[in-house]
Amino acid sequence: MQEITRLICQTKDCHSEGEKRVESINPPIHKASTLLFASYADLALANEGKYPGLTYGTDRLPAQRAFEEALCQLEGGEICRAFQSGINAIVHTLQAFTKAGDHIVVCDNVYWPTSNFCNKVLSKFGVEISYAPSAVGADIADYLRDNTSLIFMESPGSNTFEIQDIEAITQIARARDIVTILDGTWGTPLYHRALSFGVDVSIQSATKYISGHSDILLGTATVNHKYADILARYYQSLELFAPPADCYAALRGLKTLHVRLKHHEQSALQIADWLESQPQTGRIIHPARPDHPQHSRWKKYFTGSCGLFAFTFKKEPSEKELGEFINALQLFGIGYSWGGYKSLITAGKYVRNGSDLNGSTVIRLNIGLEAVEDLCHDLAQALARL
Numbered sequence: 370m371q372e373i374t375r376l377i378c379q380t381k382d383c384h385s386e387g388e389k390r391v392e393s394i395n396p397p398i399h400k401a402s403t404l405l406f407a408s409y410a411d412l413a414l415a416n417e418g419k420y421p422g423l424t425y426g427t428d429r430l431p432a433q434r435a436f437e438e439a440l441c442q443l444e445g446g447e448i449c450r451a452f453q454s455g456i457n458a459i460v461h462t463l464q465a466f467t468k469a470g471d472h473i474v475v476c477d478n479v480y481w482p483t484s485n486f487c488n489k490v491l492s493k494f495g496v497e498i499s500y501a502p503s504a505v506g507a508d509i510a511d512y513l514r515d516n517t518s519l520i521f522m523e524s525p526g527s528n529t530f531e532i533q534d535i536e537a538i539t540q541i542a543r544a545r546d547i548v549t550i551l552d553g554t555w556g557t558p559l560y561h562r563a564l565s566f567g568v569d570v571s572i573q574s575a576t577k578y579i580s581g582h583s584d585i586l587l588g589t590a591t592v593n594h595k596y597a598d599i600l601a602r603y604y605q606s607l608e609l610f611a612p613p614a615d616c617y618a619a620l621r622g623l624k625t626l627h628v629r630l631k632h633h634e635q636s637a638l639q640i641a642d643w644l645e646s647q648p649q650t651g652r653i654i655h656p657a658r659p660d661h662p663q664h665s666r667w668k669k670y671f672t673g674s675c676g677l678f679a680f681t682f683k684k685e686p687s688e689k690e691l692g693e694f695i696n697a698l699q700l701f702g703i704g705y706s707w708g709g710y711k712s713l714i715t716a717g718k719y720v721r722n723g724s725d726l727n728g729s730t731v732i733r734l735n736i737g738l739e740a741v742e743d744l745c746h747d748l749a750q751a752l753a754r755l
């Protein structure tokens with residue numbers, strides 16, 4: 370046998386007779402397009418769609434299946450599917466559950482790329498979109514039409530933190546056979562179990578706390594029994610898959626999520642209290658604080674909070690002052706996304722239906738795992754410039 374032939378033969382993952390078993394705590398990462406069948410009989414079964422094992426790299430490889438299964442258990446769902454990012458999970462779920470001629474209702478505090486996809490892409494395929502107020506409850510009924518097929522919620526909204534009355538909405542939706550989707554990334558499945566409040570599809574951006582280290586993009590959709598088949602068939606028809614190494618990283622993140630999340634939660638609450646006492650700050654926007662407009666909903670639907678919250682200034686800053694404040698921070702990185710160990714800051718103005726935050730600069734903090742004292746010290750020296 371020539372050297373090149375031997376080299377090619379060695380690249381397959383095989384265990385010869387008598388080899389010691391390799392068993393790691395974590396599942397292996399298979400990097401594969403082709404999966405080998407043991408015999409022609411197995412190939413023939415696969416050709417007929419009857420092979421019981423995995424047939425190809427798009428067949429949700431073992432690390433993906435392990436991650437999906439773990440998340441599905443936490444969410445209390447029937448099936449879970451992983452996607453290449455949180456926004457991918459959102460757009461594919463919206464596509465899986467709509468068709469031309471449908472009307473959908475989206476809460477207007479959703480992550481901007483969600484509404485952008487609805488407005489720019491979904492609408493091209495004959496789906497009509499209406500927006501309901503961010504803190505909508507039973508009044509969702511006012512926004513429904515005969516052809517409304519889907520309601521999309523995000524609670525709390527990841528920039529302005531409004532919470533919908535989830536149970537009131539899902540009860541109305543069920544009676545009319547409308548599918549409900551909720552982006553619950555803020556609470557994670559540890560602090561918010563959307564399906565238990567009647568939501569049909571729970572979305573997570575696993576990019577955030579689940580993976581926790583700002584080094585991967587991954588999303589999930591977990592579905593109840595009623596809608597499981599629709600999502601599974603859609604996912605299979607599009608031959609979707611999630612990158613094995615990213616599923617591995619997210620599965621690893623899940624193992625420490627409860628410890629990290631508690632730490633993020635406690636640090637954020639302490640920093641929110643401290644910020645309230647500063648002369649330059651206006652409103653603190655944190656659902657777990659009693660002064661939050663939907664605090665009673667937070668108590669009903671969530672069992673904890675995370676490290677993401679916001680505040681406004683007492684006196685609206687000029688662009689120059691805002692830049693000086695943000696640039697002065699030494700420990701807070703300036704950047705999108707959240708849920709990682711490093712503290713981050715973003716700033717923006719948001720227009721929400723009927724919101725008293727309209728027109729105010731909202732400073733969003735992602736409180737990481739640094740010492741609270743150091744973060745407060747950093748914020749204090751930057752606030753002093755205002």
Ligand SMILES: Cc1ncc(COP(=O)(O)O)c(C=O)c1O
Pocket residue numbers: 454455456457480523527552554555574575576577586587588706707
């Ligand atoms: C609430 C929410 N959902 C979804 C996403 C999208 O997640 P990803 O960055 O994984 O696409 C984000 C990202 O910031 C988000 O804040």
